[in-house]
Amino acid sequence: MTLDTKFVPAEMEARLYKQWEEGGYFKPGRKPNAKPFTIVIPPPNVTGSLHMGHALNNTIQDVLVRFERMRGRDVLWQPGTDHAGIATQMVVERLLAKENKTDRKTMGREAFLKRVWEWKEESGGIITQQLRRLGASCDWSRERFTMDEGLSKAVRKVFVQLYKEGLIYKDTRLVNWDPVFETAISDLEVETRETKGAMWSFAYPLVDGEIDGLKEIVISTTRPETMLGDGAVAVHPSDERYKNLVGKYVWLPIANRKIPIIADEYPDPEFGTGAVKITGAHDENDFHVAKRNNIPLIMLMDKKARMISTPENHVPERYNGVDRYKAREMVLAEIEELGFYRGKEEKMIPQPFGDRSNVVIEPMLTEQWYVNAGELAKPAIAAVKNGDTKFVPANWDKTYFEWMNNIQPWCISRQLWWGHQIPAWYGDDGKIYVEETEEHAQAAAGPNVKLTRDEDVLDTWFSSALWPFSTLGWPEQTPILKRHYKTDVLVTGFDIIFFWVARMMMMGLHFMDGEVPFETVYIHALVRDEKGQKMSKSKGNVIDPLELIDEFGADALRFTMAAMAAQGRDLKLAKSRVEGYRNFATKLWNAARFAEMNGVAKDENFDPVAARVTVNRWIAGEAARCRDLVTKAIEDHKYNEAASALYQFAWNVYCDWYVELIKPILTGTDETAKAETRACAAWAFEQILVLLHPFMPFITEELWSKTASRSGMLIDASWPTYIGLGDAAADAEMNWVIRLISEIRSVRAEMNVNAGAKIPCVIVGAAQEARMRTANWEAEIMRLARLSSLVFEDSVPPQSAQIPLDEATVALPLEGMIDFTAERARLNKELEKIAKDMGGIDGRLNNPGFVAKAPPEVLVESRELKAQLEEKKAKVLEALKRLG
RNA sequence: GGGCGGUUAGCUCAGCGGUAGAGCACUACGUUGACAUCGUAGUGGUCGUAGGUUCGAUCCCUAUACCGCCCA
Numbered sequence A: 001m002t003l004d005t006k007f008v009p010a011e012m013e014a015r016l017y018k019q020w021e022e023g024g025y026f027k028p029g030r031k032p033n034a035k036p037f038t039i040v041i042p043p044p045n046v047t048g049s050l051h052m053g054h055a056l057n058n059t060i061q062d063v064l065v066r067f068e069r070m071r072g073r074d075v076l077w078q079p080g081t082d083h084a085g086i087a088t089q090m091v092v093e094r095l096l097a098k099e100n101k102t103d104r105k106t107m108g109r110e111a112f113l114k115r116v117w118e119w120k121e122e123s124g125g126i127i128t129q130q131l132r133r134l135g136a137s138c139d140w141s142r143e144r145f146t147m148d149e150g151l152s153k154a155v156r157k158v159f160v161q162l163y164k165e166g167l168i169y170k171d172t173r174l175v176n177w178d179p180v181f182e183t184a185i186s187d188l189e190v191e192t193r194e195t196k197g198a199m200w201s202f203a204y205p206l207v208d209g210e211i212d213g214l215k216e217i218v219i220s221t222t223r224p225e226t227m228l229g230d231g232a233v234a235v236h237p238s239d240e241r242y243k244n245l246v247g248k249y250v251w252l253p254i255a256n257r258k259i260p261i262i263a264d265e266y267p268d269p270e271f272g273t274g275a276v277k278i279t280g281a282h283d284e285n286d287f288h289v290a291k292r293n294n295i296p297l298i299m300l301m302d303k304k305a306r307m308i309s310t311p312e313n314h315v316p317e318r319y320n321g322v323d324r325y326k327a328r329e330m331v332l333a334e335i336e337e338l339g340f341y342r343g344k345e346e347k348m349i350p351q352p353f354g355d356r357s358n359v360v361i362e363p364m365l366t367e368q369w370y371v372n373a374g375e376l377a378k379p380a381i382a383a384v385k386n387g388d389t390k391f392v393p394a395n396w397d398k399t400y401f402e403w404m405n406n407i408q409p410w411c412i413s414r415q416l417w418w419g420h421q422i423p424a425w426y427g428d429d430g431k432i433y434v435e436e437t438e439e440h441a442q443a444a445a446g447p448n449v450k451l452t453r454d455e456d457v458l459d460t461w462f463s464s465a466l467w468p469f470s471t472l473g474w475p476e477q478t479p480i481l482k483r484h485y486k487t488d489v490l491v492t493g494f495d496i497i498f499f500w501v502a503r504m505m506m507m508g509l510h511f512m513d514g515e516v517p518f519e520t521v522y523i524h525a526l527v528r529d530e531k532g533q534k535m536s537k538s539k540g541n542v543i544d545p546l547e548l549i550d551e552f553g554a555d556a557l558r559f560t561m562a563a564m565a566a567q568g569r570d571l572k573l574a575k576s577r578v579e580g581y582r583n584f585a586t587k588l589w590n591a592a593r594f595a596e597m598n599g600v601a602k603d604e605n606f607d608p609v610a611a612r613v614t615v616n617r618w619i620a621g622e623a624a625r626c627r628d629l630v631t632k633a634i635e636d637h638k639y640n641e642a643a644s645a646l647y648q649f650a651w652n653v654y655c656d657w658y659v660e661l662i663k664p665i666l667t668g669t670d671e672t673a674k675a676e677t678r679a680c681a682a683w684a685f686e687q688i689l690v691l692l693h694p695f696m697p698f699i700t701e702e703l704w705s706k707t708a709s710r711s712g713m714l715i716d717a718s719w720p721t722y723i724g725l726g727d728a729a730a731d732a733e734m735n736w737v738i739r740l741i742s743e744i745r746s747v748r749a750e751m752n753v754n755a756g757a758k759i760p761c762v763i764v765g766a767a768q769e770a771r772m773r774t775a776n777w778e779a780e781i782m783r784l785a786r787l788s789s790l791v792f793e794d795s796v797p798p799q800s801a802q803i804p805l806d807e808a809t810v811a812l813p814l815e816g817m818i819d820f821t822a823e824r825a826r827l828n829k830e831l832e833k834i835a836k837d838m839g840g841i842d843g844r845l846n847n848p849g850f851v852a853k854a855p856p857e858v859l860v861e862s863r864e865l866k867a868q869l870e871e872k873k874a875k876v877l878e879a880l881k882r883l884g
Numbered sequence B: 001g002g003g004c005g006g007u008u009a010g011c012u013c014a015g016c017g018g019u020a021g022a023g024c025a026c027u028a029c030g031u032u033g034a035c036a037u038c039g040u041a042g043u044g045g046u047c048g049u050a051g052g053u054u055c056g057a058u059c060c061c062u063a064u065a066c067c068g069c070c071c072a
Helices: A009-022 A052-070 A085-099 A109-123 A126-134 A149-164 A224-229 A284-293 A324-338 A373-385 A396-405 A438-445 A460-464 A479-484 A494-511 A545-552 A554-563 A575-597 A614-635 A639-667 A671-692 A697-706 A728-750 A768-776 A778-784 A820-845 A848-853 A856-883
Strands: A036-040 A074-078 A168-178 A183-185 A190-205 A216-221 A232-235 A249-252 A257-263 A275-278 A341-354 A362-371 A390-392 A424-427 A432-434 A451-453 A487-493 A518-524 A526-528 A570-572 A759-764 A787-793 A800-805 A808-813
Touching: A009 A126, A009 A545, A009 A554, A009 A697, A036 A052, A036 A479, A052 A074, A052 A126, A052 A487, A052 A518, A052 A526, A052 A545, A052 A554, A052 A614, A052 A639, A074 A479, A085 A109, A126 A545, A126 A554, A149 A168, A149 A432, A149 A460, A149 A494, A168 A284, A168 A341, A183 A362, A190 A224, A190 A249, A216 A224, A216 A232, A216 A275, A224 A324, A232 A284, A275 A284, A284 A362, A324 A341, A373 A396, A373 A494, A390 A396, A396 A494, A424 A438, A432 A438, A438 A451, A460 A494, A487 A494, A494 A518, A545 A554, A545 A575, A554 A575, A554 A639, A554 A697, A575 A639, A575 A671, A575 A697, A614 A639, A614 A671, A614 A728, A639 A671, A639 A728, A639 A778, A671 A697, A728 A768, A728 A778, A728 A800, A728 A808, A728 A820, A759 A768, A768 A778, A768 A787, A778 A787, A800 A820, A800 A856, A808 A856, A820 A848, A820 A856
Parallel strands: A036 A074, A036 A487, A232 A257, A390 A518, A487 A518, A526 A570, A759 A787
Antiparallel strands: A168 A183, A168 A362, A190 A216, A190 A341, A232 A275, A249 A257, A424 A432, A424 A451, A759 A808, A800 A808
8 A cells, every 4th residue: 555656647547537437426316315416517519629618617516516425415417418510510511521522412411410420429429538537527327418319309399389389480580691501590609790891882873863952872881792682772860961852762773773762760860971771681770671661671692692683683693693792892893883983981890700600690581490588588587586596606697687688589490400400390281380290290280281391400509408407307207307406506607608508597497397497507717828818729829628637637637727716707727827736736645655654544543622632633623624614615616715725724734834743743752642643644634635535536536545444435435524623722832833933944044044054042031831832842843943952041142043922032042153233134124024013003003083993803903913013022122132 | 889807926816894815936045764746934016096985995986097708
């Protein structure tokens, strides 16, 4: 059981993870009488590989899950992946193009889908393997995929029910059309970006010649090519300039059509000429104007955003099949040639881009399926208002409400192949049959109707919205569903509050009898690079979490994530931070090696409450304090505070002081004290392992098994509860000793005393308590402060450096070793600091308002502080006097 | 235009009403058989700016500047 001198994370991590997983520790149901605790994972895309966002997200979930497991809850962390419609189809299409030089259309739907499934089987497991490397303790035996048979059944059932309730319907309106993927996408998948563009002005001549001195109306547009589809020119009803033109017509050049001049509230008279062209079929605002005024909607483009020439749209034949941007150039040239060109202004314009395809989205008039989100949002809003679901940090509910209150119909149909095909059939009788299966549809239609299934698939987020219950077996009423819905916490980033959180709320409430899908939504920050920039492949600033795991270990990465998870928006990741926590792991390893070398071993009979040695009583109290801090911090989702408490306790308290202070005991002759201290040191270290386990599961598990022979694994250990720990007298004594040693060290360094030199120390004016403490810790003080002697005397020896310590003065007779000018300077500096502190305190105490109004305990504290400062000041002055 | 964040040590960030903190970096010294992935000591901040509330403000309020995100 000897520990190696170095610790190598890689081997250990793989081995331990396997042991946990195969040991069934991640599975629920092991504590059937315990209260369940449930988290559903935000399902990563099957196409994905682990990035920093995943690392943060899953670290937090794993900390929670391991913590609650240790606290005795019956934990289910439900894992799975998302089929990610567009993303996956895109990946496989690219693969096809590369491999076989073919495309999905040539292959046909069936063959293509077969290929996607094959790809999923081959590559879909990458991300889940990577989650394992992070240490995520999900129950992999319950892994789900959004296109599993079970989940697909849930999707069909939800769709059919919502349709029959009138909450899903078909509608023809403008949608965001992605001309690369040739599908509609939802508003959320569109990203508006400011891009370089221009505003061109054209003249449309009046059909009736001159009216009110006007022969033409000048309109401006950022999209010249759409003029071919103009159905009207609109002006504001209050616009005097055009008052007598409303109801007249203009000639639309190129298309050679007559279009009316209409009055509508939409045009801004202050902007440009105050007249706008209305292209109802290709612009959202124009669409509404056209609807209001009964203006025809003229379709100009096909699914690839190429112009089409039809008898209906009057687009000249030469435009047929021309790309929209090429058509723009043609229109501009022709307008100029016709003499209707009226100038161009370069400007930045907002343009919609597809978040996946990265091309300009075209508003297109098509028939699509919609969810009446407004209706479903009502209970979802109420549930957050009344506290059934809480956002942490709480201010995110504002974002949630803001969006939910203004929610638009959700376009859920996609003209893709990869996804849940919509369970709707069209009969040759012209009717739509929405049923869970073709048999049901046929039954509904009757035997003589020929059915054709809707070709479209559903938005990926439709199935994700069902995740908290579909993964638990719904629509079957499984025991797991009963036990683990609603879930306890959802951990996710703010970027998918709308995409996912809001929709899960809607669907959960609707299909689970009004019960919310989760009690708490913990929203964490997004991981950015050191400079605060979003990590992206194109910027080349991506830090790969797996590389960090390779270099520093999963524990170090996890601890970094937790330590940086302070509630905020951004999390800028510096590699040095990960390195620092790797060092922390090394420190723990070495502390364990120290223990091993010094006979520090677990003693089943050791009871920290009964410890007699002061330093042991003290460390036990510190352990209890750390335990309380960590517990509270995790409960409050303040992972950084938990991490910081652990780091401090393990390194600054246990390693720096406790271990150093017990060395003389461990090598001493007091066998009783030695035995107790060995047992206590082992106990305290064990507390570190247990408390740290949720954050650093691997190294703690490894040390757990190597520092004692134990019956179970640490993952299965109980979160400690302590009764009767904490001893104020022991704390006071140890703190005094630590202060004494620190002060001597500080003076030594400042006086440039050779680090290796042992020096004498004389304590003057010590009260009984200080004398006792000194006696108790003589060996430790001498060792840690590098003293050759430690004695009490009645007066300060000549040529001493002097340290005031409460009522006593600690004198270091350093004749010949130090420069007394320097010592005087040091004491004067000390005096300055005291004076500064005093200034603050006096300012308060001399303020009648403070004395009258401050809480009594603050007043007492201030007075005590002043007394201490005064005592110290007197000592320093005395010391200066002695130096002459 | 609407909303939400941020501005604290050279860097990355905590703290958020009662004496300014951590890690990294930096400086000096390396003594102690766990650890140089370390130890000891130290340098470094008028807590964006201006008002206000308060006995007291980095912390609360108002305004303002700059940076960032989301929505239109």
